[in-house]
Each structure stands twice: as C-alpha cells, then as structure tokens.
Amino acid sequence: MKDLLEAPAFWDDVPSFEGSAPHIFVVLGASGDLAKKKIYPTLWWLFRDRLVPENTMFVGYARSGLTVAELREKCQQYMKVKEGEQERYEQFWGVNHYVRGSYDTRRDFELLDQEMQKVGTARANRIFYLALPPSVFDVVTSNLKACCMASQGWSRVIIEKPFGKDSESSAKLSNHLASLFKEEELYRIDHYLGKEMVQNLMTLR
Ligand SMILES: NC(=O)C1=CN([C@@H]2O[C@H](COP(=O)(O)OP(=O)(O)OC[C@H]3O[C@@H](n4cnc5c(N)ncnc54)[C@H](OP(=O)(O)O)[C@@H]3O)[C@@H](O)[C@H]2O)C=CC1
Numbered sequence: 686m687k688d689l690l691e692a693p694a695f696w697d698d699v700p701s702f703e704g705s706a707p708h709i710f711v712v713l714g715a716s717g718d719l720a721k722k723k724i725y726p727t728l729w730w731l732f733r734d735r736l737v738p739e740n741t742m743f744v745g746y747a748r749s750g751l752t753v754a755e756l757r758e759k760c761q762q763y764m765k766v767k768e769g770e771q772e773r774y775e776q777f778w779g780v781n782h783y784v785r786g787s788y789d790t791r792r793d794f795e796l797l798d799q800e801m802q803k804v805g806t807a808r809a810n811r812i813f814y815l816a817l818p819p820s821v822f823d824v825v826t827s828n829l830k831a832c833c834m835a836s837q838g839w840s841r842v843i844i845e846k847p848f849g850k851d852s853e854s855s856a857k858l859s860n861h862l863a864s865l866f867k868e869e870e871l872y873r874i875d876h877y878l879g880k881e882m883v884q885n886l887m888t889l890r
C-alpha cells in the first residue's frame with residue numbers, strides 16, 4: 686500500500702486532477718481548532734507547492750464574525766511560512782474569502798452559494814470540508830445539498846472523524862449522507878491514519 690502511494694507513476698496517471706478548471710474549497714467551521722491547526726495550514730502548503738488547481742478559491746464559513754485578516758491571524762502560528770515564501774503566502778490569502786452564517790438556517794447557505802457564485806464561475810467544482818462538531822453534520826449537509834451544489838461542475842463533501850459514537854449513530858449518519866449524496870461525492874477522513882506511527886503499524890507488528 687505504502688509503495689503504491691509513493692510511486693510517482695501512480696500520481697502521474699491520475700486523470701481527475703483538473704489543473705485548469707476553477708475550484709472552490711469551502712471550510713465549514715473555519716473559526717475552529719481543526720481549521721486553524723490542520724486545514725488552513727494544509728491548504729496553504731498545497732497552494733504553495735502548486736498541488737491545488739491554479740484557479741482555486743477558498744471560502745471559510747462559520748457563525749463567528751471574522752474578517753479574512755482575523756482568520757489569517759488565528760492560523761498564523763501553524764502556517765510555517767519559510768523565508769522566500771512571503772509573496773506566495775500573500776497570494777494564498779488573496780484568494781481567501783469568509784462568510785458568516787449559522788449551520789441551521791437555509792437562508793445563510795443561500796448567501797454562501799451567492800458568495801461562491803461571486804468568487805467563482807458557474808462551472809467551478811465545489812469541495813466542502815466539514816471542520817465541525819458531529820452534532821451539526823446532519824443539518825449542514827442537508828443545507829449544502831439544498832442550496833450549495835455546483836450548478837455545472839461537481840461537488841464533494843469531506844467529513845473528518847468521528848463518524849458517530851457507536852454503530853447506531855454511525856449507521857444513522859451514513860444513511861443520512863447516502864440520502865443526499867452519491868458515495869463518490871463523499872470523503873471520510875481520519876488524519877490519524879496518515880500519521881507515521883500508524884502507517885508503520887504493519888512493520889511494528
Ligand atoms: N481539533 C483537531 O485537531 C481535530 C478535530 N477533529 C474533528 O474535527 C471536527 C472539528 O473539530 P474542532 O475544530 O476541534 O472543533 P471546534 O470545537 O473548534 O469547532 C469548530 C467550529 O464549529 C463551531 N461550533 C463549535 N461548537 C459548536 C456547536 N455545539 N454547535 C454548532 N457549532 C459549533 C464553532 O464555530 P462558530 O461558533 O464560529 O460557528 C467552532 O469554531 C470535530 O468533528 C472533531 O472531532 C478531528 C481530528 C482532530
């Protein structure tokens with residue numbers, strides 16, 4: 686598995702990296718801990734290394750009334766900006782936007798959709814990252830489905846663990862998501878599986 690992931694030929698052949706297509710990456714819960722410590726730093730490093738399509742916009746969404754400058758300040762200590770990267774770093778924040786809104790109000794998701802229409806084109810692909818407590822996964826995904834799907838491009842929803850707290854709540858979440866999205870539109874992430882120690886479990890055993 687590790688060999689496969691590391692083989693350059695594997696990545697060279699990936700057909701779905703749409704380098705010139707416009708993309709909008711939305712961080713829901715942008716004001717939170719996961720967003721500042723993991724998501725924005727990772728987005729910055731991908732942007733810095735030109736591993737996201739050139740024409741990508743980022744939109745943060747949360748109930749807190751933040752400006753992009755305030756969001757930037759919250760993330761600052763985790764971004765690890767090195768010498769010589771400042772110009773690219775400014776470019777990164779230059780393509781960032783922020784929308785204030787609640788998780789259970791449809792009107793706010795309509796406004797998020799309007800912002801996405803403003804910053805991107807109709808054919809932009811949309812990626813939604815739920816950096817949110819599991820208590821709002823249901824209502825947020827319902828509102829995304831109702832108001833925020835890409836009109837011409839594709840849409841994807843990414844959820845960070847936990848996917849429920851027992852088999853019943855996990856099944857409930859899975860059924861809810863399956864009622865809204867096709868399986869290929871969903872990504873479930875457990876960043877711990879990317880940790881070196883976890884990846885070395887096979888060797889350790
Ligand atoms: N922090 C981490 O390192 C990791 C987190 N996770 C998972 O990621 C998700 C987000 O975690 P994290 O960022 O730490 O969480 P936070 O508690 O920081 O929540 C993220 C944002 O969600 C909003 N929020 C918080 N509590 C509630 C609530 N009760 N109802 C509605 N909105 C709320 C807040 O934004 P606002 O008030 O502005 O709307 C907050 O900034 C969780 O599922 C967590 O388990 C997984 C791995 C690591």
Ligand SMILES: O=C1O[C@H](COP(=O)(O)O)[C@@H](O)[C@H](O)[C@H]1O
Nearest residue numbers: 722723846847875876877878880
């Ligand atoms: O998933 C989790 O991640 C957080 C952060 O871990 P980090 O080592 O990547 O900083 C961790 O605190 C939490 O216990 C774990 O469930």
